[in-house]
Amino acid sequence: KDAARAILERVEDRSDNRLGVEAMELLDAYGIPMPDSEIVDAPEDARAVAEEIDGDVVMKIVSPDILHKSDIGGVAVGVADDEVADTYETLITRARNYQPDANLLGVQVQEMADLDSGTETIVGMNRDPQFGPLMMFGLGGIFVEVLEDTTFRVAPVSETEAREMTEEIKTAPLLRGARGRDPADLDGIVETIQRLSQLVADFPAIMEFDINPLVATPDGVAAVDIRLTVD
Ligand code: ADP
Ligand code: MG
Numbered sequence: 001k002d003a004a005r006a007i008l009e010r011v012e013d014r015s016d017n018r019l020g021v022e023a024m025e026l027l028d029a030y031g032i033p034m035p036d037s038e039i040v041d042a043p044e045d046a047r048a049v050a051e052e053i054d055g056d057v058v059m060k061i062v063s064p065d066i067l068h069k070s071d072i073g074g075v076a077v078g079v080a081d082d083e084v085a086d087t088y089e090t091l092i093t094r095a096r097n098y099q100p101d102a103n104l105l106g107v108q109v110q111e112m113a114d115l116d117s118g119t120e121t122i123v124g125m126n127r128d129p130q131f132g133p134l135m136m137f138g139l140g141g142i143f144v145e146v147l148e149d150t151t152f153r154v155a156p157v158s159e160t161e162a163r164e165m166t167e168e169i170k171t172a173p174l175l176r177g178a179r180g181r182d183p184a185d186l187d188g189i190v191e192t193i194q195r196l197s198q199l200v201a202d203f204p205a206i207m208e209f210d211i212n213p214l215v216a217t218p219d220g221v222a223a224v225d226i227r228l229t230v231d
Contacts, residue, residue: 008206016064035058041105061107065102118215126208
């Protein structure tokens with residue numbers, strides 16, 4: 001909690017309320033698992049980071065002005081080490097074309113989550129004027145808009161409430177291992193919902209956040225994409 005407080009104090013006077021790197025630091029302070037990643041601002045640095053990470057990597061444009069990265073071609077999945085430098089240039093060019101005056105902080109080079117065995121879920125929070133901090137859980141990725149399969153609880157949520165959330169969405173059978181798939185790490189999801197609900201209960205300055213996706217595989221969960229706003 002002290003680590004999280006220090007991070008929030010550091011960003012207090014900033015004009016931009018949407019946190020990038022600091023959002024990851026906050027989640028890390030509350031023990032939320034994330035794929036290995038680093039943000040770089042040169043193609044050769046991107047390559048060096050990719051070589052440190054096992055297998056292919058994901059590369060994403062990092063900019064407070066670009067919220068939906070894949071909409072502008074700002075996410076490259078499954079990039080091999082020898083493609084990393086070119087991909088860096090491609091992502092920067094796309095972002096520049098999309099918005100010439102965008103503040104580009106660099107490119108995130110991230111370890112791949114296993115989407116073959118994993119399910120994309122979403123965990124979020126919004127402060128509701130009536131109910132206070134509302135935790136949301138649902139199916140993530142491209143399905144979230146189509147299926148509107150989400151459920152809500154007021155933070156902080158108990159373990160029982162967090163478990164209920166994972167059980168009451170329509171697509172819960174998917175997480176439990178429908179059609180011969182291995183079940184997702186439900187305990188990991190429950191723990192993540194609880195820890196995040198504790199984070200927002202501890203810090204009223206956090207106005208909203210979205211983890212989309214939180215990838216849940218049989219072996220664990222990983223917060224792959226995070227948006228977080230402070231007041
Ligand atoms: P945005 O939501 O801004 O478009 P994301 O970081 O969520 O950007 O990436 C978009 C999609 O790309 C994700 O929903 C997921 O399907 C895929 N993706 C992103 N990062 C990873 C990763 N580390 N491993 C596997 N797939 C990823
Ligand atoms: Mg996303």
